[in-house]
Amino acid sequence: MNFLFGTFGKSLLLAMRRFIISLMQLMKGSGEQTFPSFRMGSIWWGYFPVFLVALLGLTNTLYFFRQVSDWERQQVTTNFNAASRDWVLVVQREIEFALATTRDIASYFEASPRVGRREFRKFVEPAIKRHAAIKALQWIPVVSREERETFEQSSRLSFPPYTIRQKESSGDIVPATNRDIYLPVLYVQPYLQNKDLLGLDMTSDRTIFELLLRSGDTGELQVSERITLDGESEKRFGFVVSVPVYQSDEDPPVSEEDESAETEPRVIRGFAVGIYNIGDIVELALQNLSVGGIDIHFSDESNNTYLYTHKSRLRSGDNQDEIKHMPSRLVYSQTLAVGGRQWRVLCTPIPGSYQPDAWSGWFVVVGGLSFTLLLTTYVSSLVGRAKKVKQLVDLRTAELSSTNSALNNEIKERKAAEQRLTELNDLLEYRVAVRSTEAERRAKDLEQFAYVASHDLKAPLRAIANLADWISEDLEEKLTEESREQLALLQDRVQRMNALIEGLLEYSRVGRIAGGHSLVDTRELLEEIIDSLSPPKGFTVKLGNDLPKLHTDRLLLGQVFSNLISNGLKHHGGKKGQIKVECRKMRRFYEFSVADNGVGIPAEYHKKVFMIFQTLQAKDYGSNTGIGLALVKKIVEEQGGWITLESQPGKGAKFRFTWPAEPAAKPEADDELIFPV
Amino acid sequence: MLDSDVGIMLIEDDRVDVMTVQRAFKKNRINNPLYIARTGVDALDMLKGNGQEKVDPPPGLILLDLNLPRMSGIEFLERLRQDRELQNIRIIVLTSSNEPRDREAAFKYEVDDYIVKPHSFEEFNRVIATILACWDD
Incomplete structure (x- = not known):
């Protein structure tokens, strides 16, 4: 039993010595590591309480072990002496x-x-x-x-x-x-x-x-x-x-x-x-x-x-x-x-009796050591936890700062992107402005052209007409029949030229001159137009029952009707004829139709009729300029609609076109949607 | 009816148009003195006597073309309406332009009438006759 105790105690002592040596080595190691970096030193410094607790625990344990052993020995001695x-x-x-x-x-x-x-x-x-x-x-x-x-x-x-x-x-x-x-x-x-x-x-x-x-x-x-x-x-x-x-x-x-x-x-x-x-x-x-x-x-x-x-x-x-x-x-x-x-x-x-009870000493050692171990573990876990928390905090702080910097970067990037966007926007606006200026300038040019055309082309024409008048007037008796006819032809060609110029001006004016919107009673409008056109005898214009009242540009709609009706009248081909105007309500627009019962138009010309200066008859005939239907097509399409022709030779012609029920949204509103500032 | 001694000034650069007016006057037996200026600048000089004989008394009516070299009809109107002496002269615009823009500009300077030059002389003749016939006061 003594032997057992001896070995146990010896091994325990050996373990303790080893622990202390390793502890000292750690301390020494920490001392050495303190110099290269403060961070390492601080880590070991953090474990100082652990070492302290372990050391105190060990010292106390040893002290109490000694005390208890002494006391035990003394007790035994006393007992032994008394018995002896x-x-x-x-x-x-x-x-x-x-x-x-x-x-x-x-x-x-x-x-x-x-x-x-x-x-x-x-x-x-x-x-x-x-x-x-x-x-x-x-x-x-x-x-x-x-x-x-x-x-x-x-x-x-x-x-x-x-x-x-x-x-x-x-x-x-x-x-x-x-x-x-x-x-x-x-x-x-x-x-x-x-x-x-x-x-x-x-x-x-x-x-x-x-x-x-x-x-x-x-x-x-x-x-x-x-x-x-x-x-x-x-x-x-x-x-x-x-x-x-x-x-x-x-x-x-x-x-x-x-x-x-x-x-x-x-x-x-x-x-x-x-x-x-x-x-x-x-x-x-x-x-x-x-x-x-x-x-x-x-x-x-x-x-x-x-x-x-x-x-x-x-x-x-x-x-x-x-x-x-x-x-x-x-x-x-x-x-x-x-x-x-x-x-x-x-x-x-005798051996074995009056032996100091080694157990109690070793109990103290074992208890003290285990208590020390527990306390050390606890303290080290505390320290470790504190360290862990600190590490975690450091980590989170680092993460946070990296996130922060990432955010900052993103913010910078966004700002840069915004900047770029703004620049692009500016550029775009600048370009739009340039384009619109250009467009405006072109519109102005066109206007100027129209003005020049109306004035400068018409003036010499008018002079020619006047001079021709005056010649025929002044030389009335002296002119031969042939000369008189030639002067008449001259007058006619001048008139035609004038009509062409007028038509051209009108065509160019479409879209350039925006009329105001008003509530238009199409029946009333049509009646006015028919009155102004004063159809020849034998021709009637019949109006349908469903003619609507709508908000639109009265002038433009009037031009369309006027051109279509006059076209029907002009090209009817017969002495008697009927023109029928009808309307059908679709979902967002009206579909108007203007039909005549005249000679009709062969299918191969259906596209050609809408082209400017295209007429299907000889130039000598009347005042047909070939502008009317082109003008109609242009107006209808500018309103976002379409126009079609249904016709066969001998079976009349029916023009159908759509017209918006409501005025289109103002373009300024669109601008606001596209470029919010 | 326009007094026969009241002068009429025609500001017109086109010779044929000048001839048209003269012929129309002749046809309608209008014998009022007719001063002819080929440009707005000329007209102002004449009215003010700058460098040439001054039209005195000033004309009672000016027939003004708008499309003029050097100084447009509208500019002329502006200058005229600023001149205290001349600002009350009656003006009839006689132009080939049917542009609403020109019409608005002209009426801004309180012209008495705006006539688009008829295409045929006959019409023009009729127009002149009507204007002068309708002229009261």
Whole structure:
């Protein structure tokens, strides 16, 4: 699990480092890019808040991670220390309790001057039963050389083979050699496991002897350095406890003893000694406690020796060496004063327990990082959106300005086009003006021509006529018949010339002289015309019933009727004849017809009759100028109509022409429509 | 009837037309002095005595042709009507033009009559007779 955490944390740290490096590279890159263009710099500057947020988030996350980890560790340490202290306390108490047994023996001996083997056994048996850690409880009296015999004697009363013995360096146990003081084990319980000890002079056992001396010197309970217990594989270390017992005042010691006691304020009677298994004490102490993941190491600080290690019951199958060398973050250390020795108690947690809960730290990291990520994303999205909006605005602005410029261009183009149009218009108007001026000039020329014709052509003609008159008048008697006839012919040709000129003038005047429009009663008009033409005898003009009243140019319509009727009269060919004038209303015009019952006109001449100066008869005949029908055609067509001729030789001729029911729209109005200004 | 001593001025450039008028006068036995001017300029000179003998007293009637060289009949009319001395002379236009334009122009200067020259002398004769016969006052 730790391993997993480690890799996870490592990879996370690596990722963060990479992120920060890339961030720094970005910043650096932005710095470099700032110089070539301000726009690039501003873009990176826009992301500054994002970097700031990310950095703050990371820093905070790391800080809180640290804090939480520290707190967690501290918490664990506190818990561990508390638990360790409790455990150590329990162990200490157990030790005290164990030691108290020896102290009790001392007190017992102090209280009773004589304690027999049986009493001793009775006294210590419950304690031994109660306390498994007690390996042996002994009574070691102080025996001087002089007392040896007596002591051995009296001891053999309760235990026959009792002698004071000593342990040789070879390991053999032999009767003790002579010396001043003996410290033989008099009583020992439980007897079966410790019968070798009985009678053994403790002066020969260096460790115990030192202990006994020390306790005798201090007068206090003393604990020995560690001793190795036999027959035990695991919990093999033990210690010896010694409590000195003094001679009571009520029971003064023997005189020999007094001598030795004289040097000291109180005479030592003996030592209550207990041998304990450390491991058993510890295990006994902890057996009723709840399972905890703590290993407890005991060592004797006084001579730096290992005493015992309590392996946590959570642990299984591990061996001691492994435990000893397991490095641990958490160590609780305490010294215990045990019978004049300093024991060092070290508590270490077993792996897996009292482990700071890494999850919470990593939760903080993960939470903080994800929060940072979210916030960074949010901020960057905000920035991005702002940027996007700005870009969009820029884009739209650019589009708008381009549209604007396009519009401006179009406006310019339109204006240019308008300008061109105006110019063209002006040109057109100018041309129209030129043309109309020209047309006017031509019309004027024509008028001038007509005027000249009417005046200058007619004047000499008139002079010729007058002169011819006067000649015939003055030479009346002198002229021959032939000359007179020739003069008459001359007069006739002059008349004809005059008629031609008049007709020509009239023809040219059509359209040049626009008459006013008025309400014209065609019946009335026709009656007037017929009256002025005064048809010869035998000719009648019959008028139809549907002759309309219409708004038109009276003069022009009159000219048409007059010419057609007079044409009918002139070219009828008979002595008697009838001319019929009728009218038919069409949709927008009237169709008039003028029909005679005369000789008619062959089909091949139907077109020719309308041409100017074309007559179908010899020039000598009458005053026919060949202008009349041409004039009629011209007038009708100028009114937007048409004229047709239906005729067959011998069957009369019928002229039909149309005439507008309403006057044509004024040309000025058209002008306005064409050139709006 | 026109007093026989009242002068009549004819302004006419065509010799035949002058002859026509003279002949017609003769035929109708009109003996009033007849002054003949060939152009409007001549006529004005005569009436004002510029460079030639002045017609004095001024004529009671002027027969005016419109189509004249150098100064048209209408121009002559304009000049005449502006002259205090001569502005009241009666004028009869005698012309070959039947143009409405000329007719209007002439009547603008308050001519007493406008006669289109007849084509035949007989007619002309009749016209002259009628004019002079109808002349009262």
